[in-house]
Amino acid sequence: MNKVIEINAIKTLGNFQLKVSLDVNENEKVFIKGPNGSGKTTLLYLLYGILRPNMGYIKIFGEEPSVKMRQDILYMSEEHLIFLENLSLNDNLKFIFSLRRFDYDNVYKLLNLFNIPLDKKPYQLSSGQRKLAKLSLAFSSMAKILLLDEPTANLDVENSKIISEMIKKYNGTVVFASHDELLNSTCNKMVYLRVGNVERVIEC
Numbered sequence: 001m002n003k004v005i006e007i008n009a010i011k012t013l014g015n016f017q018l019k020v021s022l023d024v025n026e027n028e029k030v031f032i033k034g035p036n037g038s039g040k041t042t043l044l045y046l047l048y049g050i051l052r053p054n055m056g057y058i059k060i061f062g063e064e065p066s067v068k069m070r071q072d073i074l075y076m077s078e079e080h081l082i083f084l085e086n087l088s089l090n091d092n093l094k095f096i097f098s099l100r101r102f103d104y105d106n107v108y109k110l111l112n113l114f115n116i117p118l119d120k121k122p123y124q125l126s127s128g129q130r131k132l133a134k135l136s137l138a139f140s141s142m143a144k145i146l147l148l149d150e151p152t153a154n155l156d157v158e159n160s161k162i163i164s165e166m167i168k169k170y171n172g173t174v175v176f177a178s179h180d181e182l183l184n185s186t187c188n189k190m191v192y193l194r195v196g197n198v199e200r201v202i203e204c
C-alpha cells in the first residue's frame with residue numbers, strides 16, 4: 001500500500017508537547033480521537049504545514065508539507081470562516097472557484113442536497129448550514145488528502161450520517177478529528193491522543 005502521510009515528529013506549543021509517530025496509507029480514513037486539548041488540531045496543523053515540527057519529520061507524498069501541495073491536500077477547520085461576509089454564498093463560490101479547482105457541479109449538487117440557500121450571505125445562514133457549505137466544497141475539492149477538524153460539530157444526526165457516508169466513500173485519504181461517536185464506523189484506523197501522546201492506534 002502507498003504511504004501518503006508519514007509523521008514522526010515533536011511539536012512544542014508553550015508548555016504543551018505533541019509527540020506523534022504515524023503512517024497513513026492511500027485512501028485510508030483515519031479518525032483522530034482524544035479529550036479536549038490532547039493535540040488533535042495541532043496534529044492537523046502539522047500535516048497541512050500551518051505549523052512546523054520542532055524535531056523529526058512530516059512527509060506528505062514523500063515531501064515536507066508546503067503551499068505548492070494545496071491542490072492535493074485540503075484542510076477544513078472547525079472555526080475559521082472561509083466565506084466573505086458581504087457576498088452571497090453564490091458570489092462567494094464564484095470567488096473561491098477562481099482560487100482553486102473543484103468539481104463545480106458536485107458543489108451545487110451537495111448544496112442542493114443540504115438545502116443551503118445560495119442567495120444568502122454567510123451571516124444569514126445557521127452555523128450548521130455554514131458547516132455544510134464548507135463540507136460541500138471539501139468533498140468536491142478532488143484533493144488526494146482531506147483534513148477535517150470536527151466535520152460533524154453543529155450538525156444534526158441525519159446530516160452527520162450523510163457526512164459519515166461521504167467520508168467513507170471519498171476517493172482519497174481522509175484524516176478527521178472529532179468527538180462524535182457516530183463517526184466510529186467511518187474509519188479504517190483510530191488514533192487516540194492523550195496529553196499530546198499517541199495512546200493507541202486501532203485498525204478498524
Ligand SMILES: Nc1ncnc2c1ncn2[C@@H]1O[C@H](COP(=O)(O)OP(=O)(O)OP(=O)(O)O)[C@@H](O)[C@H]1O
Pocket residue numbers: 013014015016034035036037038039040041042043
Ligand atoms: N498557539 C498556542 N500556544 C500555546 N499553546 C497552544 C497553542 N495552540 C494550542 N495550544 C495548546 O495545545 C494543546 C492542544 O491543543 P489542540 O487545539 O491541538 O487540542 P484539541 O485536541 O484539538 O482540542 P479540542 O478537542 O478542544 O479541539 C492545548 O493544551 C492548547 O492549549
